[in-house]
Amino acid sequence: MHLTKYILLYLSCLIILPSQSFANPPPAYEGRRLYVSYCQLCHGTEGKGDGALAKSMQINPADLTTTVRSRSDTILTKIITGNGKQTITGRDRHNILSEAMPEWKDIFNDKQVKALIAYLRFLGSAKHELMGDPKVGYNLYQQYCQVCHGVEGDGDGIMTQLMGIMPMDHTNPNETNSLNNHELEKSILDGKGKFMPAWRHILSQSDVEALISYIRLLSH
Ligand code: HEC
Ligand code: HEC
Incomplete structure (x- = not known):
C-alpha cells in the first residue's frame, strides 16, 4: 500500500516539476579548468608568469595578462598547439619560437584550444579577480x-x-x-x-x- 502511494507521489512530482534546461558553460569556464591543470604551473594562477616552475626556468614564462592582448586567435592557436608555429612572423618571432613553451599538439581539440584562448582573453582583460x-x-x-x-x-x-x-x-x-x-x-x-x-x-x-x-x- 505505502509503496504504491510513494510511487504515485513520485510520478506526480515528475509531471508537475517544470523541466529545467541547463546552459552549456561559457568557453572561458572550460578554459579555466584546462588552464589550472596545464598552464598555471609555469604561468601562475593569474597568468602573470610566476608559477611554481618559473623560478627554475631559464626563459621566463610570459606574463599572459599583457602579452595576449596583442595576439590574434590564429597566433595564439599556433603558440598553444605548436602547429604552424614556424610560420609566425613579426617582431616577437624569436620569443614565441623558443622551446621553453611546450607544444601541446593534439592534446587539446579545437574546442578546448578555443576555450583556453577565451580564458587567456579573460586574463588579459579581467578587472576583478576570481x-x-x-x-x-x-x-x-x-x-x-x-x-x-x-x-x-x-x-x-x-x-x-x-x-x-x-x-x-x-x-x-x-x-x-x-x-x-x-x-x-x-x-x-x-x-x-x-x-x-x-x-x-x-x-x-x-x-x-x-x-x-x-x-x-x-x-x-
Ligand atoms: C613548462 C612551462 C610552461 C607551461 C606548462 C606552459 N607554458 Fe606557456 N610559455 C612558457 C614559457 C617559458 C613561455 C615564454 C616563451 C618565450 O618567451 O620564448 C611561454 C609562452 C606562452 C605564450 C606566448 C606569450 C606571448 O608572448 O604572447 C602563450 C600564449 C602561452 N605560453 C600559453 C600557454 C598555455 C595556454 C598553456 C597551457 C595549456 C601554457 N602556456 C603552458 C612556459 C610554459
Ligand atoms: C526572482 C528573480 C531573481 C532571481 C531568482 C535572482 N535574481 Fe538577481 N536580480 C534580479 C533582478 C530583477 C535584478 C535587477 C535589480 C535592480 O537593479 O532593480 C537582479 C540583480 C542582480 C545583481 C545585481 C546586478 C544586476 O545583475 O543587475 C546580481 C549580481 C544578481 N542579481 C545576481 C543573482 C544571483 C547570483 C542569483 C542566484 C543566486 C540571482 N541574482 C537570482 C532578479 C533575480
Whole structure:
C-alpha cells in the first residue's frame, strides 16, 4: 500500500516539476579548468608568469595578462598547439619560437584550444579577480538564478515575464565590470531593487564568491 502511494507521489512530482534546461558553460569556464591543470604551473594562477616552475626556468614564462592582448586567435592557436608555429612572423618571432613553451599538439581539440584562448582573453582583460570556484558557481546559478537571469545569463529568464523588468546582462563584460566583487556580493546577499531576492540565509559566503567567479567568466 505505502509503496504504491510513494510511487504515485513520485510520478506526480515528475509531471508537475517544470523541466529545467541547463546552459552549456561559457568557453572561458572550460578554459579555466584546462588552464589550472596545464598552464598555471609555469604561468601562475593569474597568468602573470610566476608559477611554481618559473623560478627554475631559464626563459621566463610570459606574463599572459599583457602579452595576449596583442595576439590574434590564429597566433595564439599556433603558440598553444605548436602547429604552424614556424610560420609566425613579426617582431616577437624569436620569443614565441623558443622551446621553453611546450607544444601541446593534439592534446587539446579545437574546442578546448578555443576555450583556453577565451580564458587567456579573460586574463588579459579581467578587472576583478576570481574569488571562488566557478564550478560551484555554475551549479548554483543553474539552480537558483537562471529563472530570472536566463539560462545563458543574459537576463531573459522565464520569470522576467512576470516581473516586467530584465536584470543586467551578465554576459556583457562592460556591464559586469562596472561592478566590483564587493558590490556584486552585496547585491546577492542583500538583494536589489524590487525583485532581486536576498540570498543571505540561503547561500554561504563561499557560495556567493563562487557565483561571482562564474558571473565574471560568463562574459567571456
Ligand atoms: C613548462 C612551462 C610552461 C607551461 C606548462 C606552459 N607554458 Fe606557456 N610559455 C612558457 C614559457 C617559458 C613561455 C615564454 C616563451 C618565450 O618567451 O620564448 C611561454 C609562452 C606562452 C605564450 C606566448 C606569450 C606571448 O608572448 O604572447 C602563450 C600564449 C602561452 N605560453 C600559453 C600557454 C598555455 C595556454 C598553456 C597551457 C595549456 C601554457 N602556456 C603552458 C612556459 C610554459
Ligand atoms: C526572482 C528573480 C531573481 C532571481 C531568482 C535572482 N535574481 Fe538577481 N536580480 C534580479 C533582478 C530583477 C535584478 C535587477 C535589480 C535592480 O537593479 O532593480 C537582479 C540583480 C542582480 C545583481 C545585481 C546586478 C544586476 O545583475 O543587475 C546580481 C549580481 C544578481 N542579481 C545576481 C543573482 C544571483 C547570483 C542569483 C542566484 C543566486 C540571482 N541574482 C537570482 C532578479 C533575480
